[in-house]
Amino acid sequence: MFITLGLLGVLVVYLIAQYNGFVVLKTRILEALSGIDVQLKRRADLIPNVVETIKGYAKHEKSVFTEVTKARSALMGAKSLSEKAEADNMLSGALKSLFAVAEAYPDLKANTNFQDLQRQLEDTEDKVAYSRQFYNSNVLDFNTKVQMFPSNLIANVFAFKAFEFFEAEEEAKKSVKVKFD
Amino acid sequence: MTVYNQISENKVKTFLIMFFFILIFSSFFFLLGKYFDSPWGYFFLGLFISSISSVGSYFYGDKLVLLTTGAKPADKKTYFNFYTVAENLSVAAGLPKPTLYVIDDPSPNAFATGRDPAHAIVCATTGLLQMMDRTELEGVIAHEMSHIKNFDILLASIVAVLVGTLALVSDWVIRSMWWNRRSDSDSRSNRNPIFFVLLVISLILTPIIATIIQLAISRRREYLADASASLLTRYPEGLARALEKLKQNSQPLNQATSSTAHLFIDNPFKKKSASFFVNLFSTHPPIEDRIRILKSM
Numbered sequence: 001m002f003i004t005l006g007l008l009g010v011l012v013v014y015l016i017a018q019y020n021g022f023v024v025l026k027t028r029i030l031e032a033l034s035g036i037d038v039q040l041k042r043r044a045d046l047i048p049n050v051v052e053t054i055k056g057y058a059k060h061e062k063s064v065f066t067e068v069t070k071a072r073s074a075l076m077g078a079k080s081l082s083e084k085a086e087a088d089n090m091l092s093g094a095l096k097s098l099f100a101v102a103e104a105y106p107d108l109k110a111n112t113n114f115q116d117l118q119r120q121l122e123d124t125e126d127k128v129a130y131s132r133q134f135y136n137s138n139v140l141d142f143n144t145k146v147q148m149f150p151s152n153l154i155a156n157v158f159a160f161k162a163f164e165f166f167e168a169e170e171e172a173k174k175s176v177k178v179k180f181d
Numbered sequence: 182m183t184v185y186n187q188i189s190e191n192k193v194k195t196f197l198i199m200f201f202f203i204l205i206f207s208s209f210f211f212l213l214g215k216y217f218d219s220p221w222g223y224f225f226l227g228l229f230i231s232s233i234s235s236v237g238s239y240f241y242g243d244k245l246v247l248l249t250t251g252a253k254p255a256d257k258k259t260y261f262n263f264y265t266v267a268e269n270l271s272v273a274a275g276l277p278k279p280t281l282y283v284i285d286d287p288s289p290n291a292f293a294t295g296r297d298p299a300h301a302i303v304c305a306t307t308g309l310l311q312m313m314d315r316t317e318l319e320g321v322i323a324h325e326m327s328h329i330k331n332f333d334i335l336l337a338s339i340v341a342v343l344v345g346t347l348a349l350v351s352d353w354v355i356r357s358m359w360w361n362r363r364s365d366s367d368s369r370s371n372r373n374p375i376f377f378v379l380l381v382i383s384l385i386l387t388p389i390i391a392t393i394i395q396l397a398i399s400r401r402r403e404y405l406a407d408a409s410a411s412l413l414t415r416y417p418e419g420l421a422r423a424l425e426k427l428k429q430n431s432q433p434l435n436q437a438t439s440s441t442a443h444l445f446i447d448n449p450f451k452k453k454s455a456s457f458f459v460n461l462f463s464t465h466p467p468i469e470d471r472i473r474i475l476k477s478m
Contacts, residue, residue, distance in 0.1 A: 028275070035272060123265045130273035133415070138275075 018154045025142040029163055032135035033081075036166065039131045040075060040088060043124040047072045047091075050117050054098065057108035061101050068094040081164050088128065095121070132166045139163040187405065191332040195339055199235040202343050205390070206231035206350075209383050213354060215376040230350065238342030243294040243302050243334075246341055246444065250436040252282035252304045263310050266322050267303060273413050274326050279303045283310070288434040289427055292444040293325040294338045301329040306434065313423055320410060320420025324446055327409035333402050337444050345440035351384055400466050403446075407471055411478055421475035428468045 051065055071094040075087040099118070102108050109115075143162040146155040154160075210227025214220035238245070257264040264281060271278040279293065279301040289309035295301035303325045313321065328334050411417035427447040437449035448465040 032275070039272075119261065123269070126265070126269045127272060130269045134273050134275050 022160050029138045035131040039127045053114050057105045064098050187331045191336045195336050203231040234346040238339045242338035242342045246294045252284045255281040255283040266318050270326050288432040290445045293328045293334050295334050316419040317423035319414050320423045323410035323413040324406050327406040341441050417475040417478040421472050424472050
């Protein structure tokens with residue numbers, strides 16, 4: 001009788017601990033997710049400045065500007081995580097061709113304002129990458145717990161579902177082809 | 182060993198070191214009092230000094246360390262790379278951004294201090310900031326971030342203050358004994374010689390004990406922090422290259438003292454450790470070993 005009660009008590013404590021473990025990890029993931037959003041927004045906010053500065057020197061490179069602006073508005077409008085990832089990768093690609101174009105203008109490269117913007121942009125890119133890494137490592141912890149026995153039983157009961165990873169697609173890793181026309 | 186084990190181990194060790202410090206320090210003063218014919222008066226003086234410096238080291242250890250090294254706050258504009266890299270890596274580690282300080286010295290080095298991640302400080306020399314490119318700096322800062330995350334900084338800062346106190350007091354005792362012996366050696370010939378011998382032994386032992394404590398806390402920690410840093414940046418090569426540069430530089434850091442030496446990423450005195458015996462008493466693992474391990478990751 002007492003033994004059964006005792007065992008039941010231990011089981012309840014275990015269940016509570018497992019449940020709370022899930023909640024902690026989930027909260028951390030959501031926080032990491034908002035961290036990514038903050039960095040993506042910072043990055044998007046920098047773009048108009050960069051475009052304006054480069055336009056001052058390289059007016060006729062229209063196709064590159066429209067591509068960057070298009071990618072930026074796609075990023076601003078992205079709702080789901082995969083949309084955001086895709087838009088972010090698109091923006092990275094577009095920015096690469098933009099800076100490749102800028103290479104051809106020595107005056108622009110010597111402009112301190114441009115140098116400063118370039119530095120800031122590189123930094124926000126790092127920030128996006130690191131916040132993505134933090135998010136992904138938390139998702140890894142959570143998803144492992146969701147799938148492993150016996151915590152998977154508890155995840156099932158309380159409907160804790162595996163989160164999606166924020167992936168840098170192949171697109172961003174490929175080198176960018178630059179067209180001069 | 183996981184990071185979580187490391188955190189609790191560091192907290193327990195901090196408590197134990199404080200406890201034994203107070204115990205040994207007070208008994209040492211008790212012995213000293215025996216020699217000067219008022220054991221309990223000296224005992225309470227010892228208890229007082231050691232308790233104050235233990236509690237003080239917990240709350241003000243970081244500030245004391247900054248004070249002795251002469252560090253100044255770093256602003257974003259002047260130290261853009263330092264500032265932003267620290268920002269980025271704290272995002273990656275999921276920690277609050279540490280307060281950043283800079284030591285104006287050409288010798289490249291860095292350390293972290295503070296009592297927990299919320300009160301953490303990372304400090305780099307201007308020499309380091311000039312010498313390292315962004316990826317190398319990321320490696321160094323990630324190493325310091327790992328010390329913060331593992332609570333190594335708590336233990337290391339407290340040890341710095343306690344070792345400093347010990348050095349100061351034993352220095353003071355030796356001096357006062359020297360003067361006492363000269364002035365009234367014949368007027369008080371009734372002193373027990375056994376206590377004098379004990380006192381001399383403990384005077385010799387205390388700096389050795391202090392060194393051993395410093396050794397025990399710092400060496401394995403450096404390897405662990407290197408490994409965690411690679412996990413954070415996903416690029417062990419960066420830290421390896423930074424360590425390579427530290428190895429090649431032979432300029433010692435003037436602001437470092439023997440009580441703060443173990444805090445730094447690389448031995449600030451820059452003495453080349455060749456023999457086994459020298460390695461045994463060095464606060465830092467051989468830098469070649471660290472580079473080799475990082476390169477094999």
